[in-house]
Amino acid sequence: MTVRDAVLASITRTLGTAADGIAALAAELARQAELSKSFIEAVDLLASRGGRVVVAGVGKSGHIGRKIAATLASTGTSAYFVHPTEASHGDLGMITAQDLLVLLSWSGETLELGNMLTYSKRFNVPVISITSSMESTIARNSTIAIVLPKVQEACPHGLAPTTSALLQLAVGDALAIALLERRGFSPADFKTFHPGGKLGSQLMLAQELAHSGDAMPLLSSGAPMSEAVIQMSSKGFGVVGILGADGKLAGIITDGDLRRHMSSDLLALTVDLVMSHSPRVIPRNLLASAAMELMQSQKITVLFVVGDLGEPTGILHVHDLLRAGVA
Incomplete structure (x- = not known):
């Protein structure tokens, strides 16, 4: 031997x-x-x-x-x-x-x-x-x-x-x-005792990593697509959320939506005619690790974060999760 x-x-x-x-x-x-x-x-x-x-x-x-x-x-x-x-x-x-x-x-x-x-x-x-x-x-x-x-x-x-x-x-x-x-x-209790390291990152909430306020690409229903394109480009997320009259997220416009509606009069259309209805969102108190799992399983890179009433409170990009060590 x-x-x-x-x-x-x-x-x-x-x-x-x-x-x-x-x-x-x-x-x-x-x-x-x-x-x-x-x-x-x-x-x-x-x-x-x-x-x-x-x-x-x-x-x-x-x-x-x-x-x-x-x-x-x-x-x-x-x-x-x-x-x-x-x-x-x-x-x-x-x-x-x-x-x-x-x-x-x-x-x-x-x-x-x-x-x-x-x-x-x-x-x-x-x-x-x-x-x-x-x-x-x-x-x-x-x-x-x-x-x-x-x-x-x-x-x-x-x-x-x-x-x-x-x-x-x-x-x-x-x-x-x-x-x-x-x-x-609960996982929330774990977060209290594990604020650092890999575990601390995974126990962060989606809202903690999301971009909020003016950083969110948002337009009201009825806005022209010309404004939507500006929002998509200037905010850097490649998407724009569309707010309904009730303040909730009524739809979302992505690069894919632009390609599907590409025509000479695209910029003259209203966002309502281009947006995808019932967009996929996540609650603000969802764990960051769960948000990452959802993005990976659905093959998406951006998610809007919403509050208890369905109002958008932030937007989360997969890069935000990766930078925080959530993987």
Whole structure:
């Protein structure tokens, strides 16, 4: 076996072991009533607390704990990570009686978590633990213990936390998503917590990226086509919207409409005779990512944005979406 083959075999084996671990957890959840009960009770407790969720762990469990805290925080549950050692040197003061502790320890015997358990007992702070042993010190002293099945580590020596860390992460994600769905956490809520980066761009609203006011190419019904051509050229969108007497968008004229009506008397016609009726529009509160999907599926480059009464509030070009990183 070549070095390359050995590396590929190792990677394949690790991925398979990880997949087996997740499958074992899912099977145990379906088979064991006590495990499913602990998951449900954990979500109930997380949803009912008025304070914050304080996550703690040591070593690889600590790294997983940081990610769990970040996921909870980004999905609407106020959460942060406290290192158990720092907690023993003053950071216990960050935890209030209204908070909730989530403690991660695969063995359930992590000594550094002892002071946090003592503190929780003294101030009646509920504890959710994620371990692999119901008989462990941490599980026995928890309000709710989520006990995971013992799984094979991907490490050939069975020492480096690999599959076990993945299971802890999966449990954290499962709790966070269950809370998200229970609370009806919406894309608009996501936007509040994710204003930056790729996700922030996709969560922007159509109106935020649209051109409004005088930048919109608009004419009233009955206007001559000579004005429409000027609007199409000067505003740079290649279209012009036609307003009805009620202020709503009654039609739209595109380059295609011009070609279909090309004649010597085109400029003398009124816009009503050339425009396409019932134009495709999008609501102002539509996500930018949804607007991009619509443009791609319909093979169009420009959309008018309308308000609650159907009045045009902006115009959006596909280039606006691309510049904002929505793709």
